[in-house]
Amino acid sequence: MRCTLGVDVGTSSTKGVLVAEDGRIVASATRAHDVDRPHTGWVEMDARIWWDEFTDIARELIGALRQAQGSEAAEISAVGVSGMGPCVLLADANDEPVRPAILYGVDTRSGAQIARMTDELGTSEITRVGGSTLTSQAGGAKIAWIADEEPDAWARAERFFMPASWLARHLTGAYVLDHQSASQTSPLYDIENESWYEPWWQRYAGSIEQPRLTWAGEIAGYVTAEAAEATGIPAGTPVITGTIDAWTEAVSVGAHEIGDLMLMYGTTMFLVATGEETLRTPSMWTTAGAFPGTRNLAGGLSTSGALTAWLKDLTGSDYPDLLADAEKSGPGANGLLVLPYFAGERTPIQDPDARGVIAGLTLEHTRGDLYRAALEATALGVRHNVETMRAAGADIRRIVAVGGGTQGQLWLQVVSDVTGLVQEVPATTIGASYGAAFLAASAIADPGAAPVITDWNPITQTITPNADLREFYDTLFDRYVRLYEGSKDVVHELAAEQRAHEQRGARRE
Template sequence: MTAAAVLGVDIGSSSSKGVLVSLDGAVLAQVQRDHDLDRPVPGHVEMDAQIWWAEFTSMTAELLARHPIEVIAVGVSGMGPCVLLVDDDDVPVRPAILYGVDTRALDEITGLTDDFGEAAIVARCGSALSTQAVGPKLAWLARHEPADFARARRLFMPSSWLVRRLTGRYVLDHHSASQSTPLYDAGAARWFEPWWQQICPQLRAPELLWSDQVGGRISAAAAAATGLPAGIPVIAGTIDAWAEAVSVGALGIGDLMLMYGSTMFLINTVDRPVSAPPLWATVGVTQGSRNLAAGMATSGSITAWLRELFGRVDYAHLLSEAGRSPAGANGLLMLPYFAGERTPIADPMARGLIAGLTLSHTRGDLYRAALEATAMGVRHNVDVMAAAGGRIDRAVAVGGGTQGGLWAQIVCDVTGLPQELRETSVGASYGAAFLAAGAVVDPTIDHWNPVASVIRPNAEMRPGYDDLYHLYTEARGATLELGHSLSRRQIETAAARRTSDPRGVHV
């Protein structure tokens, strides 16, 4: 039998990644394309969707050139839920609006909640409206960009856009649909026509598939553009965090996935529908599965920001310096709300805080304080999950932030949760490849990607971190109004700068 492989591609917030994987799970080659997001005004986070296809084709060409092999299936995933609208000819009418880090639709969240009723939305969709939801962003476009909105005919996210370009099929996976609140009925597992017609009547609803189902097959045009064989299957795919959970086998009842990336994401698999308005209740990637999810607006993006301020010092060096700073970062406390916060406080107007600074603090102290701030946010989300009825029997860590071990160890010490690390931590692209493999063979993730180690909490650290968490909670309440006031000033300042500069300003 000729050697064969599957291709997995993920379109992320800061980069796109592609990986070739053998049918027994071995990584044959991987590639990455870094990109920037557009932030035209405070609260708006966008991206040119043409980049998604350009990066897919360039990565595929590089992978096949570096490792010529027969690709027999393709998996895709991407950040989400996003809003990419295209016209009748599949030309984007404007840049794609990103997931919960884009906070433009606050008025529309209030308006749609008033129209439909919060209780009715939660009962039907599983989650209340938030900056993560698709519906309010569509309503924002209808109000603020009516000409572009009127031309729109189809709705895509990064994974479904790649499926469209590769196969010509217009599909979306059920999980992504379940984050398109209030357009999807989670109990019935279908679009809810009355609310769809009220919010976006001119849009054609995509066909719904489960993430591991075949979304289509490579067309002749896509084969010519990518070098992939025509006719091979492309799975429907899903949102990147759920593909990350697939990549490390965190899909069992009681599993918690912790994704260490630009943002921190948590997915708990539950045995029944659980309603927790501060969090997101969704359907899973496979039929019948249910999740309770949480997501912070910033985590790795704070460490990247600090690295820029420090002159682009190597991450390994910064981790070493942070490791020499003691627990508590020599008396520093950080709130990680540098782009507002998603769960569990759902406050896009929240702002970051670094408290306790003195002239004796080092960059290692600051870097450790950022890692500890993320850990405090994880603990806050885990506590809310548990109170809502989630059950955590096992935690599995994945993502670039697990490298070096310090960050994951701090989260262990703050939360008290041991964390499994798998042999392969490639992430969402590897999870997409695994889903693709399921279309042609019958793989198991424990065979593909077995547990390599377990990070365990240091009991000696817990009392000090309990005290710090108490201060974290106090600081959040004490600075809430101050953060909102400063947020309003930032918006006003940016608006004034846009008035004086017709080209606009990026912040």
């Protein structure tokens, strides 16, 4: 049996799948991990975990395949890689990390660098070159933070990686980065010319060797003898460059065509709208697409699954009980309204000092009301993003849902009811690892014989909004927007106090 191996490094776990030539998942494996939050606003991870988990998963899946099929019949024909991002991992000349990897927009430490770079370069010039203003999502600002704040680490840094490119490096020795990931290393990438922007690279990252730019589905290289020994994957096996998980998830469900919107339910919520035109708006992220000739307008909530997991742990409940209670609570959660900004917020408000707010609490409210309000909060955040995208000119014709959260029918229905959007759900929602396997299969296919994702993964469910709730949720959305505007001054003061409290604690230690 010929299979492709797809592995994705996510925020809370690394997932791998073996996929047969017809798209059937033969075996899967997962390794859970945690991020580190050493200070308020910092979210980072030891990148050595990424390769360790990849090797564990590869050996487990290959073992399962051989046990089922016999060693002679088992064949890994190509490897696909994917990972969370945009992350910043700097490594030395021996590819040893000089510090933990700084994660994507949920890490908000680079505020001073964003302000300085914006002042030095100008907002209009930054958006002209890279498409987006600088926010906590900007990889270039995180690189500048290391240069400013950790000179010893910076002095040793010679190469720049994200999770997918880190795996490709270990597997093949190739030093590459895909265009989509590079376009989120703002302001170091020129989106119209699809190249590194030399003047700003030299200014802010000059001591770092530039990774070669390729497209996500292109072959980066071939498994080395050393990597084969570590993973069990045969030497010489092709490995694609890969890209950031949200874009690979879009591939996994066929939501990467012009007019598509991919809605990813995970630890965070992510949205990717695909078009041909470079749309620029300060509220969202403008990026290169996963494929040549495409552009994306993207957005992300800083919490979604992370918020529901927090409530689960806080209440000591399990998800089935919470979902049953939330179902009983009903639309509006008996008068509760939540702002889901428990880790700051990314788009469209771009406010790292935003904080969670629970409004309307009484002694009569239950855990079911809280959980229902949390689900509605993420849905209201999705609506805020979609309306902002459309105002910027995005032509959204089709919405496809993906990710672990799609397993819960209530959450899907709440999002459709709040946004008024029809969602299509495919048969397989395992996510980015599946998309990586598809890209790998496509990379090695004969001309004219490439696999088709809708054959691999057809749509099996359609979620339709309840028209009777439209007026109710229009009113709730208005309150949601006004609640943020009305509370943000106080919330910002609290965020400043939280930082000051942490600094006092650090000095005492």
